[in-house]
Amino acid sequence: MSNLPAVRSPWRLVILLLCFSFLYAPMLLLVAYSFNSSQLVTVWQSFSLHWYRVLFQDSAMISAVTLSLTIAALSATMAVVLGTLAAVVIVRFGRFKGATGFAFMLTAPLVMPDVITGLSLLLLFVAMGHAIGWPADRGMLTIWLAHVTFCTAYVAVVINARLRELDRSVEEAAMDLGATPLKVFFVITVPMIAPALVTGWLLAFTLSLDDLVISSFVTGPGATTLPMAIFATVRRGVNPEINALASLILFVVGLVGFIAWRLMANEEKKRVRDIQKARRG
Numbered sequence: 001m002s003n004l005p006a007v008r009s010p011w012r013l014v015i016l017l018l019c020f021s022f023l024y025a026p027m028l029l030l031v032a033y034s035f036n037s038s039q040l041v042t043v044w045q046s047f048s049l050h051w052y053r054v055l056f057q058d059s060a061m062i063s064a065v066t067l068s069l070t071i072a073a074l075s076a077t078m079a080v081v082l083g084t085l086a087a088v089v090i091v092r093f094g095r096f097k098g099a100t101g102f103a104f105m106l107t108a109p110l111v112m113p114d115v116i117t118g119l120s121l122l123l124l125f126v127a128m129g130h131a132i133g134w135p136a137d138r139g140m141l142t143i144w145l146a147h148v149t150f151c152t153a154y155v156a157v158v159i160n161a162r163l164r165e166l167d168r169s170v171e172e173a174a175m176d177l178g179a180t181p182l183k184v185f186f187v188i189t190v191p192m193i194a195p196a197l198v199t200g201w202l203l204a205f206t207l208s209l210d211d212l213v214i215s216s217f218v219t220g221p222g223a224t225t226l227p228m229a230i231f232a233t234v235r236r237g238v239n240p241e242i243n244a245l246a247s248l249i250l251f252v253v254g255l256v257g258f259i260a261w262r263l264m265a266n267e268e269k270k271r272v273r274d275i276q277k278a279r280r281g
Contacts, residue, residue, distance in 0.1 A: 027250060034243035041238045051244040061229055061245065068209055068226035071140060075147035076204035080197055082148070083155030083204075088185075090156075091163040109153040118217030121146045125218060138220035146218045147208040154207060155200035162196035163189075192271075195264040202260055206253070 033041060037048030055061060086106050090099070109117060125135055125142050135142055166189070174184045190197070212227035219225070224232075233239050 030243055031247045031250065033240070034247040036240060036243075039240060041240055041243065051240045052248075055241050055244045055248075058241065060224075061226075061241070064224050064226045064229035065245070067140065067223065071144050071147060071225065072205045072208040074144055075151050075208040076201045078144075078148045079151035079155045079204040080201050082152045083200060084159050084193075084197065086152065086156045087159040087163055090160060106156055107153055109150040110157070112150075114211075114213035117150060118146070118214040121149065121214065122217045138218055139223035142218040142220070143215050143223060143225065146214050147211060150214065151204035151207055155204050158200040158203065159193060159196045162193045166192055195267060198260050198264060202257065 033044070034051060035047050035049065036044055037050050038045035086102075090103055090106070093099075121142075122138075125138060125145075129135055129137075170192075171184050171188055174188055175181065179187070210227060211225075212231060215225050215228060219228070230242055230245070233242060
């Protein structure tokens with residue numbers, strides 16, 4: 001084997017810059033034009049915060065943002081609970097009758113077209129309304145149920161992968177010392193899969209906040225999510241107000257993602273240090 005140091009090809013840097021430019025240049029352009037005073041989106045006039053003031057005075061858009069954030073947070077939380085339970089059943093319960101069918105049905109929403117999912121959920125809610133009178137009408141509740149349905153599949157896949165990587169010797173040692181399986185799960189397993197839980201929650205939150213097709217099927221009068229409001233506005237022409245809204249969303253999502261990344265990185269470093277100390281001891 002050659003001991004010569006690896007030569008860093010300049011093409012790697014070029015490819016990296018091209019990829020990042022392709023991904024983030026449109027976002028940076030959107031943020032820049034959110035400070036444009038002109039009513040024409042693609043014509044720069046002067047720097048101004050006019051469209052941010054217009055955004056905060058738009059009660060309909062603020063209501064759509066509040067509704068979407070509420071549904072996304074609730075959907076992500078419930079999806080993490082259900083996804084964790086489903087992943088534990090698949091990974092820790094071993095082979096049982098119907099395990100293959102359960103795993104298949106759990107991951108089916110990942111490959112199901114949104115149109116089919118939205119239409120099937122709409123028919124389900126209508127049939128339930130006629131049969132048992134619930135849900136009486138479509139709105140925030142039906143959107144939340146629909147988002148939990150497809151977000152759970154994504155969360156289960158993330159946590160499933162994390163559970164398969166865990167060393168079960170710590171859990172087995174705790175049970176040998178008298179801990180109940182439920183206590184082992186909450187005291188040992190949950191902290192060990194915490195990064196996956198956070199990742200799954202953020203993924204489910206983003207998917208719910210971004211959903212347009214399924215929400216359009218299962219919503220009703222008076223329940224307009226942010227993607228639906230933006231789509232309706234853009235159909236009449238691109239409004240610079242949307243640039244301001246998108247810039248704020250990018251800032252908030254980026255800030256939350258950075259904080260979550262730092263917390264997970266610190267937790268991973270702490271876990272590695274604890275393992276090294278245990279091995280030395």
